[in-house]
Amino acid sequence: xxxxxxxxxxxxxxxxxxxxxxVRLLVVNQTEMCVCELVDALNEKQYNVSKxxxxxxxxxxxxxxxxxxxxxxxxxxxxxxxxxxxYTGVAMIEDKADLFTSDQxxxxxxxxxxxxxxxxxxxxxxxxxxxxSSDSPRVSHG
Amino acid sequence: xxxxxxxxxxxxxxxxxxxxxxVRLLVVNQTEMCVCELVDALNEKQYNVSKxxxxxxxxxxxxxxxxxxxxxxxxxxxxxxxxxxxYTGVAMIEDKADLFTSDQxxxxxxxxxxxxxxxxxxxxxxxxxxxxSSDSPRVSHG
DNA sequence: CGCATATATGCGCATGTTGGCATTTGATAA
DNA sequence: TTATCAAATGCCAACATGCGCATATATGCG
Numbered sequence: 120x121x122x123x124x125x126x127x128x129x130x131x132x133x134x135x136x137x138x139x140x141x142v143r144l145l146v147v148n149q150t151e152m153c154v155c156e157l158v159d160a161l162n163e164k165q166y167n168v169s170k171x172x173x174x175x176x177x178x179x180x181x182x183x184x185x186x187x188x189x190x191x192x193x194x195x196x197x198x199x200x201x202x203x204x205x206y207t208g209v210a211m212i213e214d215k216a217d218l219f220t221s222d223q224x225x226x227x228x229x230x231x232x233x234x235x236x237x238x239x240x241x242x243x244x245x246x247x248x249x250x251x252s253s254d255s256p257r258v259s260h261g
Numbered sequence: 262x263x264x265x266x267x268x269x270x271x272x273x274x275x276x277x278x279x280x281x282x283x284v285r286l287l288v289v290n291q292t293e294m295c296v297c298e299l300v301d302a303l304n305e306k307q308y309n310v311s312k313x314x315x316x317x318x319x320x321x322x323x324x325x326x327x328x329x330x331x332x333x334x335x336x337x338x339x340x341x342x343x344x345x346x347x348y349t350g351v352a353m354i355e356d357k358a359d360l361f362t363s364d365q366x367x368x369x370x371x372x373x374x375x376x377x378x379x380x381x382x383x384x385x386x387x388x389x390x391x392x393x394s395s396d397s398p399r400v401s402h403g
Numbered sequence: 404c405g406c407a408t409a410t411a412t413g414c415g416c417a418t419g420t421t422g423g424c425a426t427t428t429g430a431t432a433a
Numbered sequence: 434t435t436a437t438c439a440a441a442t443g444c445c446a447a448c449a450t451g452c453g454c455a456t457a458t459a460t461g462c463g
Contacts, residue, residue: 123360139272164422173442296409311409311412330461406463409459432436
C-alpha cells in the first residue's frame with residue numbers, strides 16, 4: 120500500500136535523471152537486469168549505478184533478485200496503482216535528444232550477450248570511466 | 262512535450278509532501294484554487310504555499326490564472342500523457358493516516374465560502390502560524 | 404493618493420543529495 | 434584457501450533544498 124509519504128519518496132527517487140533512465144529501460148524492455156548490464160547500458164560508473172538502483176529499491180520501485188554473483192533488478196508491479204500509472208507515464212516521455220534512445224541501443228547490444236536469458240559476463244564498457252573489470256570477456260561477440 | 266529532463270523536474274516537484282498535497286487537492290476536486298484557499302486547506306504558511314505552488318508551476322504541473330488580486334492555480338492537462346498518468350496515480354495514493362483527508366475536509370469548508378465559484382475572501386486560518394490577514398471575513402459561517 | 408490585502412521573493416540557516424574514489428562484501432571457480 | 438569478479442558502501446566536498454522571517458509587488462478601493 121502506498122501512502123503519501125512513500126509516494127513522495129517514489130517521486131523523489133524518479134527526480135534523478137540516472138534513476139529515470141534506469142526505470143525507463145526496465146519499463147521499455149519488460150525484463151529485469153543486473154547491475155553490470157545497467158552499467159553498460161547507461162555508460163555510467165558501477166558504484167553510481169549500484170547506488171541509484173539501491174535508492175530505487177528502497178523507494179519501493181525496484182525489487183532485487185540474487186542469482187549467484189549477479190543481482191537482477193526489476194520493476195515492482197502494481198502496488199495498488201500508483202506504480203503502474205508511473206510506468207505508463209515514464210513510457211510516454213519523449214526523447215528528442217536521444218538520451219533514452221542511446222541507452223536503449225546500448226542495452227540491446229548488451230542483452231545479445233546473455234545466454235539462456237541470463238547475464239554471463241561482467242562489464243564491457245571502457246569509455247565513461249575505464250571501469251573495466253573483465254579484461255577478456257568470454258564473448259564470441261559476432 | 263515532456264522530455265527526460267523536464268520529466269525528472271516534474272517528479273522532483275512531487276517529491277515534497279506539501280506539493281503532493283496541493284496536487285492531490287487539485288486532482289480530487291477538479292478545479293483551480295487560489296493561494297489563500299490552498300493556505301487554509303493545507304493549514305500552512307502563506308509564503309510557503311506560494312513558494313511550493315511556484316515550484317509546481319515552473320516544473321510544468323500547474324498553470325496560473327490571475328483574477329484581480331487572486332491568482333488561481335490549476336493542473337496543466339495532458340502534456341502528451343505523462344501528466345495525466347501522474348494525476349491518475351496521485352488519485353490512487355492511499356491515505357490511512359488521514360493526511361489528504363484532513364486537507365480535503367478543510368478545502369471543502371473553504372470552498373463553501375466561494376461566491377459564484379470564485380474566492381471572495383482572504384485567509385481564514387489562525388492555527389498554524391496566526392497568518393490571519395482578514396480579521397473580519399464577510400462570512401455568514403452557517 | 405493612501406491604505407488594505409493577495410501573492411511573491413530575498414536572505415540565512417540547517418539539512419539533504421550527488422558523484423567521486425577507495426575499499427569492502429559476498430559468491431564462484433580453481 | 435586463494436584469486437576473481439559482481440555489487441555494495443563509507444567518506445568527502447560541492448551543491449541544492451526547505452522553512453522561517455521580513456519585506457516587496459501588485460491589485461482594488463475609497
